[in-house]
Amino acid sequence: xxxxxxxxxxxxxxxxxxxxxxxxxxxxxxxxxxxxxxxxxxxxxxxxxxxxxxxxxxxxxxxxxxxxxxxxxxxxxxxxxxxxxxxxxxxxxxxxxxxxxxxxxxxxxxxxxxxxxxxxxxxxxxxxxxxxxxxxxxxxxxxxxxxxxxxxxxxxxxxxxxxxxxxxxxxxxxxxxxxxxxxxxxxxxxxxxxxxxxxxxxxxxxxxxxxxxxxxxxxxxxxxxxxxxxxxxxxxxxxxxxxxxxxxxxxxxxxxxxxxxxxxxxxxxxxxxxxxxxxxxxxxxxxxxxxxxxxxxxxxxxxxxxxxxxxxxxxxxxxxxxxxxxxxxxxxxxxxxxxxxxxxxxxxxxxxxxxxxxxxxxxxxxxxxxxxxxxxxxxxxxxxxxxxxxxxxxxxxxxxxxxxxxxxxxxxxxxxxxxxxxxxxxxxxxx
Amino acid sequence: xxxxxxxxxxxxxxxxxxxxxxxxxxxxxxxxxxxxxxxxxxxxxxxxxxxxxxxxxxxxxxxxxxxxxxxxxxxxxxxxxxxxxxxxxxxxxxxxxxxxxxxxxxxxxxxxxxxxxxxxxxxxxxxxxxxxxxxxxxxxxxxxxxxxxxxxxxxxxxxxxxxxxxxxxxxxxxxxxxxxxxxxxxxxxxxxxxxxxxxxxxxxxxxxxxxxxxxxxxxxxxxxxxxxxxxxxxxxxxxxxxxxxxxxxxxxxxxxxxxxxxxxxxxxxxxxxxxxxxxxxxxxxxxxxxxxxxxxxxxxxxxxxxxxxxxxxxxxxxxxxxxxxxxxxxxxxxxxxxxxxxxxxxxxxxxxxxxxxxxxxxxxxxxxxxxxxxxxxxxxxxxxxxxxxxxxxxxxxxxxxxxxxxxxxxxxxxxxxxxxxxxxxxxxxxxxxxxxxxxxxxxxxxxxxxxxxxxxxxxxxxxxxxxxxxxxxxxxxxxxxxxxxxxxxxxxxxxx
Numbered sequence: 004x005x006x007x008x009x010x011x012x013x014x015x016x017x018x019x020x021x022x023x024x025x026x027x028x029x030x031x032x033x034x035x036x037x038x039x040x041x042x043x044x045x046x047x048x049x050x051x052x053x054x055x056x057x058x059x060x061x062x063x064x065x066x067x068x069x070x071x072x073x074x075x076x077x078x079x080x081x082x083x084x085x086x087x088x089x090x091x092x093x094x095x096x097x098x099x100x101x102x103x104x105x106x107x108x109x110x111x112x113x114x115x116x117x118x119x120x121x122x123x124x125x126x127x128x129x130x131x132x133x134x135x136x137x138x139x140x141x142x143x144x145x146x147x148x149x150x151x152x153x154x155x156x157x158x159x160x161x162x163x164x165x166x167x168x169x170x171x172x173x174x175x176x177x178x179x180x181x182x183x184x185x186x187x188x189x190x191x192x193x194x195x196x197x198x199x200x201x202x203x204x205x206x207x208x209x210x211x212x213x214x215x216x217x218x219x220x221x222x223x224x225x226x227x228x229x230x231x232x233x234x235x236x237x238x239x240x241x242x243x244x245x246x247x248x249x250x251x252x253x254x255x256x257x258x259x260x261x262x263x264x265x266x267x268x269x270x271x272x273x274x275x276x277x278x279x280x281x282x283x284x285x286x287x288x289x290x291x292x293x294x295x296x297x298x299x300x301x302x303x304x305x306x307x308x309x310x311x312x313x314x315x316x317x318x319x320x321x322x323x324x325x326x327x328x329x330x331x332x333x334x335x336x337x338x339x340x341x342x343x344x345x346x347x348x349x350x351x352x353x354x355x356x357x358x359x360x361x362x363x364x365x366x367x368x369x370x371x372x373x374x375x376x377x378x379x380x381x382x383x384x385x386x387x388x389x390x391x392x393x394x395x396x397x398x399x400x401x402x403x404x405x406x407x408x409x410x411x412x413x414x415x416x417x418x419x420x421x422x423x424x425x426x427x428x429x430x431x432x433x434x
Numbered sequence: 435x436x437x438x439x440x441x442x443x444x445x446x447x448x449x450x451x452x453x454x455x456x457x458x459x460x461x462x463x464x465x466x467x468x469x470x471x472x473x474x475x476x477x478x479x480x481x482x483x484x485x486x487x488x489x490x491x492x493x494x495x496x497x498x499x500x501x502x503x504x505x506x507x508x509x510x511x512x513x514x515x516x517x518x519x520x521x522x523x524x525x526x527x528x529x530x531x532x533x534x535x536x537x538x539x540x541x542x543x544x545x546x547x548x549x550x551x552x553x554x555x556x557x558x559x560x561x562x563x564x565x566x567x568x569x570x571x572x573x574x575x576x577x578x579x580x581x582x583x584x585x586x587x588x589x590x591x592x593x594x595x596x597x598x599x600x601x602x603x604x605x606x607x608x609x610x611x612x613x614x615x616x617x618x619x620x621x622x623x624x625x626x627x628x629x630x631x632x633x634x635x636x637x638x639x640x641x642x643x644x645x646x647x648x649x650x651x652x653x654x655x656x657x658x659x660x661x662x663x664x665x666x667x668x669x670x671x672x673x674x675x676x677x678x679x680x681x682x683x684x685x686x687x688x689x690x691x692x693x694x695x696x697x698x699x700x701x702x703x704x705x706x707x708x709x710x711x712x713x714x715x716x717x718x719x720x721x722x723x724x725x726x727x728x729x730x731x732x733x734x735x736x737x738x739x740x741x742x743x744x745x746x747x748x749x750x751x752x753x754x755x756x757x758x759x760x761x762x763x764x765x766x767x768x769x770x771x772x773x774x775x776x777x778x779x780x781x782x783x784x785x786x787x788x789x790x791x792x793x794x795x796x797x798x799x800x801x802x803x804x805x806x807x808x809x810x811x812x813x814x815x816x817x818x819x820x821x822x823x824x825x826x827x828x829x830x831x832x833x834x835x836x837x838x839x840x841x842x843x844x845x846x847x848x849x850x851x852x853x854x855x856x857x858x859x860x861x862x863x864x865x866x867x868x869x870x871x872x873x874x875x876x877x878x879x880x881x882x883x884x885x886x887x888x889x890x891x892x893x894x895x896x897x898x899x900x901x902x903x904x905x906x907x908x909x910x911x912x913x914x915x916x917x918x919x920x921x922x923x924x925x926x927x928x929x930x
Binding site: 161215234256259347 | 632636641645648651664667672718747752754
């Protein structure tokens with residue numbers, strides 16, 4: 004092993020370790036919470052077993068029905084609503100709820116674990132960090148509210164209880180979002196601010212539904228007893244079914260675009276794997292530059308389809324390398340590709356990104372500079388045309404060097420710098 | 435609702451008058467104005483989220499049962515009617531003033547009558563106490579049923595007078611499923627009433643949030659699905675450009691396959707899958723090098739094999755699309771024949787996946803009824819006769835029958851500019867004589883370059899003939915055949 008290769012290894016190993024330790028820290032913390040909750044509950048005795056069982060059952064049921072949200076996120080809305088409602092209970096029927104925060108943690112944790120078991124049985128591993136985040140969020144709400152409720156520090160009118168409960172529900176939601184954003188920042192090397200905003204944006208509607216349902220269950224338990232638990236879960240179930248199908252079709256959408264983008268490869272227009280590599284690289288650059296998630300999705304679509312215009316060529320360009328053909332022709336290909344995408348009528352931004360991909364970043368005559376996504380695709384495409392599927396680091400470095408020479412007019416220096424950082428980290432060029 | 439007749443106006447007037455009389459009779463003693471305001475606001479919110487039942491429907495739906503029935507329990511008939519009046523304030527663009535007035539009258543009257551029924555069945559007006567609970571269910575259920583049924587009947591009436599009753603219920607989307615949904619939402623009415631004791635006027639907001647999020651999620655799903663469909667279809671058109679096909683072939687094969695699938699009563703998910711299979715069935719054509727498709731001169735065996743591989747190539751491309759399982763088999767085998775002489779596997783009879791047999795019929799039919807550069811489009815009845823002729827050898831007779839039945843009932847929208855068969859009865863008529871061999875070749879079961887070869891007996895098939903067809907199938911003089919649109923960019927790039 005040469006000294007240079009050894010040095011290359013360092014930055015690759017280091018962030019991975021951070022990622023692992025961050026997540027395991029969270030899981031360990033949740034584990035400690037769980038043990039503390041269970042032992043204290045065991046020591047002090049379980050208060051109101053029937054209620055605990057009902058909510059534990061609801062949480063387990065919700066965990067069983069957990070779903071994936073777009074962007075590889077996990078959510079368990081019903082479990083979360085059940086756990087928060089249990090934390091915020093004041094009365095069940097006519098008797099006041101006197102369970103402490105430790106019992107909330109114990110019931111929530113055990114419910115979650117039981118709900119996760121069937122998933123394990125069919126070979127779907129539990130995502131411990133997501134479960135841990137949920138548990139911590141519930142624990143926060145319980146730690147604040149249980150003492151208030153148990154010492155009757157909170158009035159018995161909705162106008163005195165409700166503000167406290169609403170703020171706690173929001174607190175729990177924020178805690179979960181912040182933890183999820185921290186994990187994602189680690190995992191994807193994004194920027195924390197951007198990731199947090201993305202997270203809040205994705206979680207807002209579901210969070211609102213979960214929060215409102217939790218409050219409804221908590222209040223209704225007072226009026227209707229435990230029947231409330233089942234009734235107010237119904238809207239969440241509908242939401243969940245719809246969201247599951249939504250996530251499904253979104254994944255299918257991406258798969259389809261990925262698959263159909265390969266027609267250029269099968270038709271011999273571009274090298275095998277070109278579209279996939281360019282889109283992966285482009286998304287990494289976009290994330291490095293702090294683009295928010297919706298923009299990243301558009302960037303991914305545009306990058307996948309950036310060569311679709313080549314279908315209009317009679318003879319494929321040798322090797323499919325658009326970087327080697329004249330500007331006019333590049334522009335024509337881009338224009339045709341954009342026309343194809345525009346046909347769909349729902350991807351106008353994507354079409355625009357594809358259209359402008361052949362424009363140099365500092366246009367000589369036509370004023371406006373192309374959108375950032377176009378500039379990213381332009382650089383990623385050129386890089387891939389030069390490097391191809393090769394994983395040779397010297398070749399990658401040479402390609403970056405060549406792009407850097409052209410930053411005066413052709414490529415966006417900011418994009419090339421981001422690419423250079425990525426290449427030196429070797430995180431996007433795995434074998 | 436289009437322009438309204440005098441009777442329709444009278445009807446609307448009568449509904450509003452009945453509602454007004456109900457309210458005017460009082461008594462107003464049980465009306466709590468704070469509750470009217472809170473529930474009225476909720477009703478406005480509900481009304482503002484109204485969505486059309488289906489894209490072609492003139493009827494929209496909103497969860498108005500929730501506030502109306504909550505008002506029935508809390509305040510009885512008059513209060514409920516007053517809440518119903520708030521319908522007029524709904525913030526949405528759709529309805530004309532006449533529709534708005536009618537809707538208001540309809541919801542007011544429905545709520546009033548539901549309130550009367552609630553009392554009739556012994557319901558107690560006011561915030562239900564703990565003790566009210568199992569007892570309230572009977573009267574409330576009766577009220578909910580009455581509300582929904584009156585709402586539907588009044589709506590049916592106005593549609594009848596506005597001459598939209600001829601449209602089948604399925605098309606305007608007014609069916610049993612909507613009734614059930616309404617009843618489901620009605621349950622939340624009693625929940626709001628029950629929670630009023632603990633949560634006061636904040637109840638409606640809290641109850642409505644999860645419901646609105648649920649509707650939002652459903653809408654998101656629908657929007658994503660539409661976007662997906664549009665994108666797939668756009669990408670398929672891009673594929674067609676290379677293929678020199680008449681624009682829209684994939685789209686029409688998809689539609690034809692769906693017609694067959696519906697006719698034979700396939701489940702909805704399978705119909706969806708076959709829709710995409712139809713769109714994607716020829717994607718593999720891209721795997722055939724352009725140089726082969728456009729070659730001047732005889733095809734070598736290798737090149738011929740390359741052409742025969744296109745269904746497999748198609749499979750390669752779409753394999754990674756997760757949900758398409760059954761559709762994948764359809765795409766791969768859409769050139770198989772019932773008698774086992776198709777490709778790529780030479781499967782016969784029931785060995786051929788159902789999807790593939792459906793696709794084959796729709797594919798051949800569209801190829802025959804579309805214009806090609808070497809011939810005009812053939813009328814529908816000729817194409818049908820051709821399908822019939824080859825049913826049992828090339829096509830599954832059951833699917834041919836299903837397709838013909840569907841075409842006879844619903845018609846067929848071919849490519850623009852293609853001749854339509856005015857006389858649909860002719861579709862079932864006798865087989866027109868094939869005049870020339872060339873026509874049999876060209877017009878035969880032409881799912882592209884290949885099927886034309888399929889129609890020939892094997893001994894007549896030579897690679898040269900196939901190639902000759904392919905050449906005539908390419909766009910020598912695109913403008914003559916209405917093929918200009920998809921090939922424009924192509925020529926633009928060729929000219930540089």
